[in-house]
Amino acid sequence: MSGIFFAVTSAVGLFRLPDFFARVHAAGIGDTVSAALIILGLMLNSGFTLISIKLFYILFLLWFTSPISSHSVVKAARHSGLEPFLVEKEKTNRKTD
Amino acid sequence: MIYTVTCIAILIVMIIILVRAFCGPSIYDRILAVNMFGTKTVLLIAVYGFLIDRPEFLDLAIVYTLINFIGIVCVLNFIERVERMEDEEEHS
Numbered sequence: 001m002s003g004i005f006f007a008v009t010s011a012v013g014l015f016r017l018p019d020f021f022a023r024v025h026a027a028g029i030g031d032t033v034s035a036a037l038i039i040l041g042l043m044l045n046s047g048f049t050l051i052s053i054k055l056f057y058i059l060f061l062l063w064f065t066s067p068i069s070s071h072s073v074v075k076a077a078r079h080s081g082l083e084p085f086l087v088e089k090e091k092t093n094r095k096t097d
Numbered sequence: 098m099i100y101t102v103t104c105i106a107i108l109i110v111m112i113i114i115l116v117r118a119f120c121g122p123s124i125y126d127r128i129l130a131v132n133m134f135g136t137k138t139v140l141l142i143a144v145y146g147f148l149i150d151r152p153e154f155l156d157l158a159i160v161y162t163l164i165n166f167i168g169i170v171c172v173l174n175f176i177e178r179v180e181r182m183e184d185e186e187e188h189s
Contacts, residue, residue: 030133031132031133031136034140035136035139035140038103038107038140038143038144039140039143041103042143042144042147045147046147046152051152051155054152054155054156054159055143055155057159058139058143058155058158058159058162061159061162061163061166062136062139062162065162065163065165065166066132066136068166069132069166069169069170070129070132072169072170072173073125073128073129073132073169073173074125076125076173076176076177
């Protein structure tokens with residue numbers, strides 16, 4: 001049983017490969033989800049000790065700081081006039097109407 | 098063995114993020130890339146601590162998470178202030 005447990009934890013835990021898609025969305029999700037997966041994997045591999053509590057604390061901090069950072073970057077970009085593609089297309093459509 | 102593979106994967110992702118930090122057309126892309134780089138550094142420290150079989154590295158990971166966050170917020174504040182000063186110069 002412990003053999004199965006270790007095989008499962010080694011295989012399921014420690015999956016990585018954060019995703020690479022379109023920039024801000026990728027950064028936000030990549031940070032949050034890949035951090036979660038890696039840290040959960042490490043937690044599975046080290047049982048219920050002080051180490052896993054520290055890992056949970058790291059995960060907690062990362063989950064709160066990375067969305068805040070991504071949101072602040074996007075807000076700053078909007079504030080400085082960096083508009084996405086679709087907004088310009090809508091403006092040109094309205095002018096032709 | 099799996100810790101080694103994870104470390105190598107995180108290093109590859111960090112190289113890709115650095116490429117994005119050099120390319121990215123606007124400055125906000127680069128800020129985002131540096132933020133991601135910091136987060137991946139934290140993960141690398143954590144996994145490397147497990148690789149070396151010395152899990153005290155997790156304390157370093159906690160500290161660097163906070164430092165990374167504070168650094169990014171400071172950089173964003175600085176850029177906002179610089180752009181506001183540039184706007185005032187253009188208007189006046």
